[in-house]
Amino acid sequence: MPLDDAATLVDGMLPTLRDRAAEVDRAAAFPEDNLNLLRENGLLGLLVPADYGGLGGGLADLTDLAQRLAGACLSTGMIWAMHCQQVDSLVRHAAPELKDHVLPRVARGELYLASVTTEPGKGGHLLTGGAPLRAAEGSLLLDRDAPIVTGGAQADGFLITMRSAEEAADREVSLVYADRDQLDIVPQEGWHTLGMRGTSSGGLKLSGRVPPGNVVGEPGNFRHVAMESMAPVGHLAWAACWLGTAHSALRGVLDLIRSRNRPRGLDPSSDLVRERLARVRMDLELVSAYLHRVRQEVDDHRAAGTSVGGPSTQVHLNTLKVAAAEHTFAAVHKLVQLCGLFSAYRTDAAIPLERHFRDLRSASLNYADDRLLTANGALSLLDRTARLA
Template identity: 50%
Template sequence: MSTIALEPAPLRTESLSDRTARVAEVAAAHLVRTDREAAFPVEALDEMRRTGLLGLLVPTEYGGLGGTVADMVATSIELGRVDMSVAVIFAMHCQQVEAVVRHGSEPLRRRLLPEIADGRRYLASVTTEAGKGGHLLTSESALSDADGELLLDRFAPIVTGGEHADGFLVTMLAPGATSPNQVSLVYADREQLTTLERSGDWQPLGMRASHSVALKLRGQVPCAQVVGRQGDFRAIVTSVFGPMAHLGWSACWLGTAAGALSRVLRMLRSPANRGRTDLGSELLLTRLSRTRQRLETVHALLARTERTVAESADLSLPRVQLQLNALKITAAEECYRAVDELVDAVGMRHGYLKDSPTRLEHALRDLRSAALNYSNDRLHLADGKLALLDPEVRFA
């Protein structure tokens, strides 16, 4: 876990774009090392703490920036241009914060949200389980209720940034649950855990700096730290976890692909490349056009879906769920294809080798995870069932 002396002024008077630029600059300075070593980007997280960016979605009455989901999307895109791991770490933290803001009890909000706003609490998500993967609506691990305290005993095969988190939102079966769908969401401070053990190593193809290790957690927390109603995590998934995940991830992926295209275009237009590439090549121009088209498609769907989430009174409607899932699937596929096409466009030297300033090799490895991060195949199965519930084919 990283610790840092906070500097509330003058950094807290900066604009959101300035704060984001500071984090992106720090992330860029450590990018090569964190990817090579599969090391968590501690320096970038510390800058999020310093700038107050961890408190983006914390309401101003609790000391936060009072930002919107649209602000989270815009910030995730900008961070994704530099480092997809840093962007996803930020977006997933925002998902957890929004759950506390929207569904936490007032005593929990009063205690926790000011700490997040001050940069003292980075939150990690503990929702995966062996055997069910990232499926959110079931659990195999049960909470125990002992004299007003909840006993947590949980293993999760993937916890993004878990070793460095200051707090955790954990899904488990409600005490006395009679169905695997009676899932609760519980908040735990790091200090409330008697056990926080890492299991195994983290050596993935891409997203290496996300440091999504397996963790074993044990501890005891007050019942007041249940977020939402006991056994009713489904309501939080529908209103917060699902929308925030699909908007946030898609923004990160779009930023990564846009950053890759930007670096390619700058390389092609640079004085050093003059005479080396035929900028009038029809094949090159067509590939650049297709890449930009893919990104414009994702950007348009992302913007429309963000508005749908902001304007819809009921996010559980099939047409809304279909749009959210379409965003995730489309962004995962098109952003990866865009970068893959850029590899073909610029060839071996600038598309395939690690030391190219385009960093296409890094972006391609990171984006390969997008279709697997809550599997597109699983979402297609869900969408097939949802489509049957909307025979009029009405769009959100």
Template identity: 50%
Template sequence: MSPEPAARVPLDLTAALAEVTAVSDEHAARTDRDAEFPVEALDALRGTGLLGLLVPTAHGGLGGTVADLVAAAQTLGRSDMSVGMIFAMHCQQTEAIVRYGDRALRDELLPGIAKGGIYLASVTTEAGKGGHLLSAQAQLTGGEGQLAIDRFAPVVTGGGHADGFLITMRSPDAVTDSEVSLVYAHRGQLDISGSGEWQPMGMRASHSAALKLSGSVPAGQVVGEQGGFHEIAAQVFGPLAHLGWSAVWLGTAAGALSRVLRLLRSPAGRERFDLTSELLLTRISRSRQRLESVHALLARALGMVESGQDLSVPARQLLLNSLKITAADECHAAVDDLVSALGLRHGYLRDSPTRLERALRDLRSAALNYSNDRLHLADGRLALRDQGVNFA
């Protein structure tokens, strides 16, 4: 149920994804149980070149499009939602460098990403402000071409295994929290320490634990203009996050529905379940309907992003935010419908081949990952600016 891929899909994308999902499937139960980062899946992403999906071919990458990212994220989400989110967030960081890094930074980083040597983590959360993108409290300082970083982040997905970080901070001369810069730091340029355990309900393999980062980087590692992160957020971070995350969530829920249908149509399933039950059929219908709605909204938002329009226009921001909110709510609800449809044995227990229990736990994080409540507040303000109710 993925949107039609663009014509430039790399010829080996399907094979590469099959290789990664085979590894992911093999280790997903253990990484979820033990809350371990999926090192084996990351190694497969490195080895297949998928970390360089959005890196231009001129820098050795696959030259993929946002549609390729959406298709890949759905496929990985069907296998392991943590792996899908790790991949989607890395691609978001990569695109920021492709579009806003200066030539020297692109020439330095992009070939390494393309070869699988650089996995990127995002550092945008901060104590006291949560994951709010457009403000920062910690300030860049320094002189003589160097910038000092002293940053604590309560949530950094995969940070313990990242080779580099894109970090939001107040720009050196900022007088308000809204003057935010984005800076890149190699792992070797930082002193990194962890803080606390990672023992969540779901998304356990994402290992999104807190990190303390300190060090210094050359001024040329600022991505975009000093204090200009708001443009990167509007044109890259927000759109690719909402498209990538929603694709992963849709993949996770679609995979769950597929496993349920295979169970029901199997000989054992036909003996156990009454496939003429109106209640069962209605719940399956509701689940499919929810996913169709998300898929349609995802395809519409993807088309808008690929058209190259200015994404800061209120109606377009509203569409992207609506995608994230709807996907978070409906994908979780679709799996919850399936839990009710199958009952205790195959809907609730961990050892069911449907894996609904894990999908439900993982998808519960979707509404909290850049909170739906926060987005609704933003959308209320945006809607007030669009009195004509014009749709993107």
């Protein structure tokens, strides 16, 4: 499938995803059928270069398709977007031999990638590691508690952060790739959450042995992979997913207000209704514009071969994540208030606003906003240009 057809292909899947979304949420069931659709249609390979058989897409394609998918089912959108985030790390930082081993399988839809960064003791802090890699007979041994792994039961491969060696400091972190069959995987805690229930992000205990060539990027320097790839692509992809969900909620409410059988409270001539709609629209306009702007900034750096690690760009990327989390949740919160008990608060309402509300509540926790805001305060003091996006 040519890249130009990807949006049409995704749009064709949306009614199916939308139909399944309520059951995925109710049963907290990983949307395996949706993942299979993405596998079969080559979409796991969106960011895989054409030389490896992928679609050769870029960040604009990722944010566009993530919005579309998440408008139908946020769990499916996030599962796919976070897989693409892992692919970007491999494409940009893995050694040629590892790319040859992994990327063609991703492109063929055989390899769905999960991410293991969260760890007991350090919580969400991305750039530190507890469990160490151990060298043994030319291999690397890993033994790792992973309390939150989206799609851990379904993933065919894992990117795992580990302290780089037993004697290494906790900031010397390596990113390691492991095929599923290189690991013993023992399920731990389940995933009993308010929202994002379909991501099945329960805990795992992972142990196994991988070749040294499976370290992605320089050993001990995960910081570089995180700064250039995992964090920027994560923030862009998450923001796109959250925006897609909130946008679909707004469109649903607008359709309801325009329809003949609208509830009496949703009178289109009411100033209160109009003011509330305007505020929701403003939330989403701001996120959409900022998403486009920051995505362009990252693309410009990539095209020029320069780092996105400068303080201004880092502030912009962190601001995008926090602003998208806050404004998309606020938008749906306002839509619940506007639509009221019968059209919003009920779990069987025509527009699934209560599900969107529960799902989007996770946005500010999925990499804690507090961590990014404290980082942005410190970066702002460093950033003598104070350059705005």
